[in-house]
Amino acid sequence: MAKLLIVEDDESVRTLAARALERLGHKVDVACDGAEGLDRILQARGCYDLVVSDIRMPEMDGIEMAQNAARAYPGLPILLMTGYADQRERAEELDAIIIDVVQKPFTLSEIRDRVSLALAAQSSVALAGAA
Template sequence: MARILLTEDDDSVRGFVARALAHVGHDVVEAEDGGMALERLAEDGPFDLLLSDIRMPVMDGIALALSVGASHPGLPIVLMTGFADQRERASGLETIVYDVISKPFTLADLVAKVEDALTGKPVEIVPLSRTALG
């Protein structure tokens, strides 16, 4: 399967995500913040995917994505966030960020998003219908 660099400052979330991805066969290398992720990328690479939280100390996921996008332009990046305002910060980064997954997410949602990013499947944009808008 794939080598995934997981960057998440919350120990419990990082542990859950790492176990879930390892359970489906991925090799997961963990980092607690963006600065540590850059070190891991340089020392432990190459990686097939960067999966990172947006809101973190030291270096957040947006700054990490910008740095990784410049230094490793072919590396797919998926960001995670539990904050709507943080998701908005990722807009405009479509050329370097594959997608943003909102927390809380299910194991199935996470695995599907990772698989989509690894295979290069385009992000499905579902248009809102008038009935959905009310």
């Protein structure tokens, strides 16, 4: 399955999402804010199949993390999450960097489905590029 990074400052959301995705067979790493998420991305040399990140976090928000990660590893797939309408609007400026924005709160089936769709989209892009 896929190697995922979940970046979320709310421990209960982070743990819930990680467990749900691990049950699908994914290898899941976690980070508690954007700075730690960016560190994990850099340490892994961008080798994540998908980064799933909250937008609003202390230290470094998800948008800043996504911008820095995209500069270091163009094409790294990033799915953002937010419960705030104004943050969703900020994310719309990142269409070239992010795949989608998941509205919080979400159910376990919703996060599983959105991650599966994002991974499927990345697979079809990779296959098209290889052809």
